Every structure is written in C-alpha cells, then in structure tokens.
Amino acid sequence: MKSIALFPGSFDPFTNGHYDIAMRGAKLFDEVIIAIGNNSSKQRYIPVARMLEVIERIFKDQSNIKVQTFKGLTAEFAREAGARFLLRGLRNTTDFEYENTIAQANRHVNHDLETVFLITSPPLAAISSSIIREIHKYGGNVDDFIPFRFSEIADSATQ
Ligand code: ADP
Numbered sequence: 001m002k003s004i005a006l007f008p009g010s011f012d013p014f015t016n017g018h019y020d021i022a023m024r025g026a027k028l029f030d031e032v033i034i035a036i037g038n039n040s041s042k043q044r045y046i047p048v049a050r051m052l053e054v055i056e057r058i059f060k061d062q063s064n065i066k067v068q069t070f071k072g073l074t075a076e077f078a079r080e081a082g083a084r085f086l087l088r089g090l091r092n093t094t095d096f097e098y099e100n101t102i103a104q105a106n107r108h109v110n111h112d113l114e115t116v117f118l119i120t121s122p123p124l125a126a127i128s129s130s131i132i133r134e135i136h137k138y139g140g141n142v143d144d145f146i147p148f149r150f151s152e153i154a155d156s157a158t159q
Helices: 016-028 048-058 074-081 093-109 129-137
Strands: 004-009 031-037 065-070 085-090 114-119
Touching (some): 004 016, 004 074, 016 085, 016 114, 048 065, 065 074, 074 093, 085 093, 093 114
Parallel strands (some): 004 031, 004 085, 031 065, 085 114
16 A cells, blocks of 8 residues: 655745755655645635645655645645654744644544655755745745755735
8 A cells, every 4th residue: 555645834935944854754654645725714825726746746756755735634644645643843942842733633634644754854844834934025035944945936025
C-alpha cells in the first residue's frame, strides 16, 4: 500500500521552511500532497489559485510531490485523498502547543490518521508566512525566504 502524507497549510505564502518540510517528507513517504486550505472566511494575502500555480511549478520535477487545494476539515480531506499521514513542521514550543491540539482533533475526526512532525532545519526556524507578509507589505524584499520570486505574484497580493 502506497504511503501518502498530506502536508496541509495556508501557505500564504509558501516559504523556504515549507519547501524544506515537503522535500524531507518526500524522502519518508511514497507521495506528499501539499494541500492548500481554501477557507473562504479567511482573507488571504496571496489568492489560493496563484499560490497553487507557483507551488506546482516549484515541484514540477519532483514526481512524488503533488499540490491540491481543499475546503473543509483537513482530516476528512486526508481520507478522500487516501493519505494515512499528516505532515507538519515544528519550529518551537508555540508550534508544539498548537500542533498538539490540532493533531488530537484530527485523530478524533479520522482515527486512522497519524500526524508526523518534522523539526525545522535551524537556518529556517525564524521563517514564517506572517513575517514575510509583514515585510512585503512595507516594501521589503522577501526573496531570501521563499523558493520563488515574489515579483511573480506581487500583482495579486492584497496590499
Ligand atoms: P497553518 O495555517 O495550517 O498553520 P502554515 O502555512 O502557517 O499553515 O504552516 C503549515 C505547516 O508548516 C505548519 O505545520 C507549520 O508549523 C509549518 N511551518 C511553517 N514554517 C515553518 C518553518 N520555517 N520550518 C518548519 N515548519 C514550518
């Protein structure tokens, strides 16, 4: 049976930290599906469709990394996608507190789902989508923190 891990997140935007987790996950599982949560009640900085295109391009040569968008419960989507694992990254104790709660909730919804955590690579520990949005909003260059050029999607960012 193929081992499929779902790597869910907002990815608003996708960062070098996310890239690292996806690539390391692809060595552990037969397939990693990066799943961009499309929660319409949440105002995004980069539209989902735009982020999807960019992430697909980043991984076009990685045959076992796929990208999808989803709505609704992550644990339900994992079941639909045939994923028995959820892949998440941990940077610090704040992430741990949050991830611990979510992992328990996800297992409640889908008993067969195991969340697997990868600890951040130290040089990437300080990277977060929210900091990138903040720097970009005030005109700073964020290209050192992302695996693409922000100018490719800048026109679609909510200013
Ligand atoms: P969410 O809104 O679901 O938290 P994010 O897009 O912020 O989604 O993050 C998705 C996952 O990636 C989370 O598990 C988060 O902890 C992890 N992550 C984010 N940044 C990093 C990083 N720099 N290193 C390792 N993991 C990270």
